[in-house]
Amino acid sequence: MKAYAEMGYVQVELLQDVKYGRYDYPKGELLWIEPADAAACVKMGAARVVSQ
DSSP: OOOTGGGTOEEEEESSOEEETTEEEOTTOEEEEOHHHHHHHHHHTSEEEEEO
16 A cells, blocks of 8 residues: 555644544644645644645
């Protein structure tokens, strides 16, 4: 299986609790998500990019 970064995902660290789809993630959680979703989270101040 390819690594998430090789599949085009971006890893973010959540700076606040976030509801993503039907899931709730706590502050500090590390997630691999789509680049557009990562950009939206960063723009809202909810996350910071850890790796691309």
